[in-house]
Amino acid sequence: MKTRMTELLGISVPIIQGGLAHLAFANLAAAVSSAGGLGQITATSLASTEELAKEIDRVREQTDKPFAVNIAIGQHHSVDDMVDLVIDKKVSAVTLTGGNPEKTMKRLEGHPIKKLILVSTVRQAQKAESLGADAVIAVGQEGGGHIGRDDTGTIVLIPRVVDAVAIPVIASGGIADGRGLLAALALGAEGIEMGTRFVATKESVASDEYKARLVKGSELDTKVIKRSIGAPGRVINGEWAVHILEAETEGLTKEEFYHLISGERNKKAVYDGDFQNGYAWAGQSVGLIQSVLSVKELFDEMVATAERFQAQIDGMMR
Numbered sequence: 001m002k003t004r005m006t007e008l009l010g011i012s013v014p015i016i017q018g019g020l021a022h023l024a025f026a027n028l029a030a031a032v033s034s035a036g037g038l039g040q041i042t043a044t045s046l047a048s049t050e051e052l053a054k055e056i057d058r059v060r061e062q063t064d065k066p067f068a069v070n071i072a073i074g075q076h077h078s079v080d081d082m083v084d085l086v087i088d089k090k091v092s093a094v095t096l097t098g099g100n101p102e103k104t105m106k107r108l109e110g111h112p113i114k115k116l117i118l119v120s121t122v123r124q125a126q127k128a129e130s131l132g133a134d135a136v137i138a139v140g141q142e143g144g145g146h147i148g149r150d151d152t153g154t155i156v157l158i159p160r161v162v163d164a165v166a167i168p169v170i171a172s173g174g175i176a177d178g179r180g181l182l183a184a185l186a187l188g189a190e191g192i193e194m195g196t197r198f199v200a201t202k203e204s205v206a207s208d209e210y211k212a213r214l215v216k217g218s219e220l221d222t223k224v225i226k227r228s229i230g231a232p233g234r235v236i237n238g239e240w241a242v243h244i245l246e247a248e249t250e251g252l253t254k255e256e257f258y259h260l261i262s263g264e265r266n267k268k269a270v271y272d273g274d275f276q277n278g279y280a281w282a283g284q285s286v287g288l289i290q291s292v293l294s295v296k297e298l299f300d301e302m303v304a305t306a307e308r309f310q311a312q313i314d315g316m317m318r
């Protein structure tokens, strides 16, 4: 497959593995890049720049294909150091999320690293383009993890962003199979990013319970938490998620509330499968996940499905 996105990133399948807090480490990134997509390490899940350097080296031990580092701006004490490291290590691409990218884009300016910015509105996409982004990843409200405040769904957001910017647009949010891939291309995107689908892969270090909930769950099994603090994020339904939602109506202090949504609470569900005491991100695409596959099996299945539905559409259009 060839799109402006595959050309830009030097990959052969137009699929990016989303930044996945506490899950996107070298093994998963290398598996995705080896299969022809763009794997990512999530920098802000790592304790230090030294840890990030080690993860980058670990990917390179497993593949010589391009990969990216995902950086949540403004959420980490040493984001500048991480940006400098990514530049020094000559990582081929970086994805920026979670804040105003202006300062970080300045730091990256002039370096031969592809700069992708996650957006959830047309205005953010135009700003990203004006700051020199090489592409935007537009995330609809169906997605897992943090979503925009405006609740725009992927099927409306993508063509709106495609019409508003000249740089390639990568569709994200609610895509988990070959039909979603084909639909994204039909909407004018040059490729896709998936998050939730990669959690339920053999290479993902997610707990068996988390994966089982993704396989068993339907599109009705997610909840949006953190609306009360203006940072909505979609999680898989569970006991702790319900507890967080109840707490949001109870007028807790910021400190009390942050304790409920801490990284430690996230890790309890992600690694230990403990949904009584922890939560885990997931999008509505839960309803599309039927089994835990290897990344390679997933890509083969997605490309085959996209081709099958393309042929079906060709027949309909004749």
Ligand SMILES: Cc1cc2nc3c(=O)[nH]c(=O)nc-3n(C[C@H](O)[C@H](O)[C@H](O)COP(=O)(O)O)c2cc1C
Pocket (backbone or CB within 6 Å): 017, 018, 019, 020, 021, 022, 023, 042, 070, 072, 096, 097, 118, 139, 142, 143, 144, 145, 146, 172, 173, 174, 175, 193, 194, 195, 196, 197, 199, 280, 281, 282, 283, 284, 285
């Ligand atoms: C478990 C999980 C963790 C996530 N963590 C991050 C993150 O650290 N950085 C980021 O840019 N996006 C993060 N996201 C969002 C994804 O990168 C992606 O935009 C989103 O999952 C797309 O929607 P989908 O889940 O329907 O595929 C996360 C998503 C999930 C499911």
